[in-house]
Amino acid sequence: MFDRKDLEELEKIKWNDTLVVSLFLNVSPQERKKQAYISKFKNLVKSITEENYNTCKEDIEKIESFLQSDRESFKKSIVIYSCTKKDFWVRYDLNVEVKDNLIIDKTPFTSPLFDLLDNYQKYGVLLVDKRAARVFQVFLGDIEEYGMVEHEDVPGKHKKGGWFALAEKRYERHIDYHVKNHLKDVIERFGDFLKDKNIRRLIVAGPDEAISELMNIIPDEIKQKIVGRANIEKYASKEEVLQKVLPIIEEYEKSKEKETVSELIIKTLKNQSAVTGIDDTLKYLRDRRVMKLVIAKDYAVEGFICENCGFATTQHIECCMECGNCVIKTDNLIEKATEMAIEQSALVEVVKEEKDRQRLLQYGGIGAFLRF
Numbered sequence: 001m002f003d004r005k006d007l008e009e010l011e012k013i014k015w016n017d018t019l020v021v022s023l024f025l026n027v028s029p030q031e032r033k034k035q036a037y038i039s040k041f042k043n044l045v046k047s048i049t050e051e052n053y054n055t056c057k058e059d060i061e062k063i064e065s066f067l068q069s070d071r072e073s074f075k076k077s078i079v080i081y082s083c084t085k086k087d088f089w090v091r092y093d094l095n096v097e098v099k100d101n102l103i104i105d106k107t108p109f110t111s112p113l114f115d116l117l118d119n120y121q122k123y124g125v126l127l128v129d130k131r132a133a134r135v136f137q138v139f140l141g142d143i144e145e146y147g148m149v150e151h152e153d154v155p156g157k158h159k160k161g162g163w164f165a166l167a168e169k170r171y172e173r174h175i176d177y178h179v180k181n182h183l184k185d186v187i188e189r190f191g192d193f194l195k196d197k198n199i200r201r202l203i204v205a206g207p208d209e210a211i212s213e214l215m216n217i218i219p220d221e222i223k224q225k226i227v228g229r230a231n232i233e234k235y236a237s238k239e240e241v242l243q244k245v246l247p248i249i250e251e252y253e254k255s256k257e258k259e260t261v262s263e264l265i266i267k268t269l270k271n272q273s274a275v276t277g278i279d280d281t282l283k284y285l286r287d288r289r290v291m292k293l294v295i296a297k298d299y300a301v302e303g304f305i306c307e308n309c310g311f312a313t314t315q316h317i318e319c320c321m322e323c324g325n326c327v328i329k330t331d332n333l334i335e336k337a338t339e340m341a342i343e344q345s346a347l348v349e350v351v352k353e354e355k356d357r358q359r360l361l362q363y364g365g366i367g368a369f370l371r372f
């Protein structure tokens with residue numbers, strides 16, 4: 001898994017005397033049958049120029065032998081950055097599909113990974129009971145565990161005879177006190193974790209008692225992030241945890257997409273800080289007023305882009321309507337819109353659910369919530 005920090009480090013790489021190979025390749029089990037991905041890779045290699053090929057021959061060979069040999073560890077797709085001359089090799093195994101691509105350039109090609117960071121949400125999972133807590137992060141269909149908190153000083157509950165009832169009651173209060181302290185500590189640490197990882201959505205899991213205690217003391221700021229609850233065994237493996245939370249995430253994202261599309265359409269119709277359709281969206285992107293871009297998955301539209309000022313439109317023009325410079329034709333203005341959105345730190349949401357996707361397509365396939 002990678003973080004924004006990792007990508008920013010990659011972005012800094014630039015050697016004047018040589019080039020970097022960037023490979024994006026789907027290697028899902030279907031692709032692995034009859035090694036289809038190897039022939040795909042060979043086809044990508046054919047598309048590069050002879051000069052680039054000669055510069056990066058060693059990298060190409062290294063990547064190919066890697067693809068042939070290390071198949072066991074593959075997930076859905078693979079990303080490799082290689083420059084053997086500088087002893088540089090970075091590889092990510094991803095649980096999502098990517099667009100197959102092979103690029104040879106002075107710097108690593110990172111924008112598809114930045115896109116993934118923008119388009120996929122991170123989820124935090126908090127598995128808690130009266131003494132212990134485990135914390136996970138789920139991102140891009142993968143899970144990572146970030147340690148366990150255990151408070152051994154919570155005394156165990158001992159069953160005693162009826163005559164002890166009074167003392168028992170006091171004893172229970174004592175337990176409550178320890179449990180509360182434990183949960184308070186967990187929440188504090190968890191809050192820091194969420195901030196550090198920039199996680200905005202949460203799933204909680206654990207026995208009823210612990211969860212209701214937790215809800216009593218959890219600050220609103222964290223409570224608002226909770227999107228679901230799962231039933232998970234205290235000592236479940238990472239994989240088991242993932243299996244339990246993925247359906248919850250999927251369900252949540254579906255409902256979220258529906259909500260987003262409806263809100264976008266209603267606000268646009270009411271003229272309330274939202275627009276739909278590529279031309280209007282591009283206009284507000286140019287004004288840097290977009291807060292969130294909403295796009296129907298796989299939607300593409302042809303148009304023209306000014307190389308000088310970045311003006312873009314679906315209209316057939318020969319000169320830029322802003323600066324008069326020459327324009328170039330593009331087969332996908334949506335890509336341009338996404339680029340502009342990322343540049344101005346707007347969120348990008350891709351609508352994948354077919355019903356909602358169709359609905360958005362009726363309104364131009366793309367839209368934006370505006371800042372003001």
Ligand SMILES: [Zn+2]
Nearest residue numbers: 306309320323
């Ligand atoms: Zn222009």
